[in-house]
Structure formats: C-alpha cells, structure tokens
Amino acid sequence: MSNSVLSLTNHELFLVSCCEAGNDNAMIASWLLPATLAPSQPRLLLAASVSNLTTEMLRRRGSFAVQMLDSEQLGLLVRFGLYSGRDRNKWIADDGSDLRALRTPAGHALLAGGCGWADCTTAFELDLGDRLIVVADIGAQDIVLDREPLRKKDALTRLPPDQAVSLAKKALDDGERDAKLMRQAQGM
Numbered sequence: 001m002s003n004s005v006l007s008l009t010n011h012e013l014f015l016v017s018c019c020e021a022g023n024d025n026a027m028i029a030s031w032l033l034p035a036t037l038a039p040s041q042p043r044l045l046l047a048a049s050v051s052n053l054t055t056e057m058l059r060r061r062g063s064f065a066v067q068m069l070d071s072e073q074l075g076l077l078v079r080f081g082l083y084s085g086r087d088r089n090k091w092i093a094d095d096g097s098d099l100r101a102l103r104t105p106a107g108h109a110l111l112a113g114g115c116g117w118a119d120c121t122t123a124f125e126l127d128l129g130d131r132l133i134v135v136a137d138i139g140a141q142d143i144v145l146d147r148e149p150l151r152k153k154d155a156l157t158r159l160p161p162d163q164a165v166s167l168a169k170k171a172l173d174d175g176e177r178d179a180k181l182m183r184q185a186q187g188m
Contacts, residue, residue, distance in 0.1 A: 012115075012149040015080055016046065017108045018057040018064040024091055024100065024109045027054040028081035030152045032066060035135050042138040044120065047131045051177065053085040055132055062122045064136070065108035068115040070147040076111065077155055078163050082170055105140045116143035129185025130177075 017026035031047035044066065048055040058064040069076065076099075080090050091099050091109065101112035106119045120136035127133075156164050 010151045010153040012151055013069045013077065013155060015067040015069060015076070015111060015114075016048065016054055016058070016064055017067070017110065018054050018061055019103075019107045019109060020057040020061045023057070025054045025057055025085035026080050026090060026109065027052050027085075028077060029066070031131075042118075042141075043123065044118070044136055044138060046120075046134040046136065048134065050127065050130060050132050050181065058122070058134070059125070059132070063106050063108070064120050064122075065104045065106065065110060065117055066120060067110050067117040069111075069150040070113055070115050070144075071150050071154070072147075073111070073113055073150055074155055074158055077150070077159065078167065082163075082166055113147075114144065115147045115149050117141060127185075128182070130179075130181040 011030040012032075014029045014032050015026050016029045016032075017024065027048070029046060029048060033045050035043040035045040046066070048058075054064075079093075079099075083090060093099055099111055100109040102110050104110060104117065104119045106121075108119065110117050118141035119139040121139060122134055123137050124135040125132060156167065159167070
C-alpha cells in the first residue's frame, strides 16, 4: 500500500473486545469509522480479519465493544496486535496482573484509560473473503475528551525497533494470507 493514496492515512487505533460464554478476547483495529451522520442512531463500520479469533467471537455473539486507545497506551499495541488469543490470554500481563479494568453494560472487557468506548450490536455483515465488514449500532458509550488518540503511524515510529519490525512482518504475512483468501472468495 506504500504506493497508494491510502498510505497517507494515520488512523486511530482501537481495541475491539468480545466476551462470549465467559471468554474474553480482543484485537487491535485501525479500520473503524463512523457509518452514519444520524446522531440519534450512531453506527460504526469495522473491517476485521476473518481469520481473527475476536472476529469469530463477535460474529457468534452479535455484539462487541470498541475502545479508542490513547497515546499513552502504546505498550498495548504489541500485546493485542501481534499475538493471537488462540495462543495466549492477552488480558493477562507479563507480571500476572489482569488488564481487564471494567466491563461494558453488555459484558465486554475494557482496559483502564483510553479516549472512550462503545458497546456495539451488529446490524449488518459483509464477508469479503479476507475481511468482514461489520456495520454496528452503538449503544452505551463513554467519551474522555482530554486524551489524545493513539494513531497507527505515530505508534509505529514510537515502538522499539524490534517490535515495529515484528508488527511489519505480521502485516506482510497477513497480506499474503489475505490475498489467498480474496482469490478463494472470487473463485480463482
């Protein structure tokens, strides 16, 4: 995407969490945006990897939470963006402490801090083969106005070099996987 107009974007980073049957998982998402101008019926649009455990859980549950990360939460990017919940409990810190600070009214886990959060209920889904496009109605939410959002490009420049390289490699590997999924979905 470096030769694309889209390479000029610097998206906010979100934690997308889902609790299903008492199990919590979460992922980092940068492809999340408002999906309506109607203030009385707020909606968002999320593009999520179909291969992600959190995506599978939110599809089954039909609801999830989003939490906009703040610029002080850089250290969470690797924990929730590099590793799979299939391999480790991302909510348990290296020192054994639980990172779940609170729960939304719908029961989804949230971190301490952040710029705000929203409970979301899936209204529509579109499976593109590699990505699931989710349009969700926003229910309960809370906004913290005095925090600066963590943005993708800014975060990658602030990470230690080894972590930035690991995330870049994962993005390349995911891109190769996604290209195969897209070809399969197109019957190629």
